[in-house]
Amino acid sequence: GAVVSQHPSRVICKSGTSVKIECRSLDFQATTMFWYRQFPKQSLMLMATSNEGSKATYEQGVEKDKFLINHASLTLSTLTVTSAHPEDSSFYICSAGVDPEETQYFGPGTRLLVL
Amino acid sequence: GENVEQHPSTLSVQEGDSAVIKCTYSDSASNYFPWYKQELGKGPQLIIDIRSNVGEKKDQRIAVTLNKTAKHFSLHITETQPEDSAVYFCAASPNSGYALNFGKGTSLLVTP
Numbered sequence: 001g002a003v004v005s006q007h008p009s010r011v012i013c014k015s016g017t018s019v020k021i022e023c024r025s026l027d028f029q030a031t032t033m034f035w036y037r038q039f040p041k042q043s044l045m046l047m048a049t050s051n052e053g054s055k056a057t058y059e060q061g062v063e064k065d066k067f068l069i070n071h072a073s074l075t076l077s078t079l080t081v082t083s084a085h086p087e088d089s090s091f092y093i094c095s096a097g098v099d100p101e102e103t104q105y106f107g108p109g110t111r112l113l114v115l
Numbered sequence: 116g117e118n119v120e121q122h123p124s125t126l127s128v129q130e131g132d133s134a135v136i137k138c139t140y141s142d143s144a145s146n147y148f149p150w151y152k153q154e155l156g157k158g159p160q161l162i163i164d165i166r167s168n169v170g171e172k173k174d175q176r177i178a179v180t181l182n183k184t185a186k187h188f189s190l191h192i193t194e195t196q197p198e199d200s201a202v203y204f205c206a207a208s209p210n211s212g213y214a215l216n217f218g219k220g221t222s223l224l225v226t227p
Contacts, residue, residue, distance in 0.1 A: 004158075006158075034214050034215075042219070042220075043204060043217045043218065043219045043220050044159070044204070044215075044217045045217075046214045046215070046216075049214055093158050093159070095215075103149070103161065103164060104149070104161070104215060105161060106151070106158040106159045106160070106161075107158050108157055108158045109156075109157065109158045111156070
């Protein structure tokens with residue numbers, strides 16, 4: 001149990017294009033999901049908190065118009081990187097909490113490379 | 116906000132030895148302290164967690180201790196094996212349902 005999946009696992013795109021990353025809780029429902037970004041050899045940095053049925057909460061310094069988050073159901077949250085640029089190249093990881101303890105389990109991550 | 120510091124940044128041990136990783140946190144409101152193992156190119160995997168009402172928790176070769184007064188918690192891995200080699204992250208949050216504040220990670224290498 002407590003499996004979180006992400007799709008795609010890896011994506012390469014041209015500068016200026018938009019990329020959508022999906023995060024799914026496979027065997028449980030998640031009211032809240034979190035999106036993190038991790039640069040090489042660095043720690044995970046929280047980007048935003050995604051709540052089902054409401055607007056996401058973004059961390060300071062994260063542009064909400066650039067990183068669009070949609071949490072349309074209790075098992076799916078999506079992160080869209082709009083007009084991606086090379087500096088957006090990173091490892092994007094989502095996590096979801098499991099009731100009732102809300103322990104967070106992470107997805108396998110999505111490697112984004114913007115050329 | 117919460118600030119989590121983690122030491123050491125790298126740790127090399129011989130197979131069979133113990134490994135200890137230490138973290139400190141700043142926010143006295145933090146009550147939940149998980150540890151994650153991350154292998155190259157993969158997402159973090161929860162290996163053990165502890166809540167503030169407990170001082171120690173053990174799961175086979177892995178144990179975590181928590182000192183709320185001193186605001187520090189530690190991960191102990193005994194009888195290390197080469198497959199334990201990975202980056203380990205500590206984290207803290209006010210509750211298990213909140214976003215996590217991560218330490219900078221410890222790269223553990225277990226040599227045969």
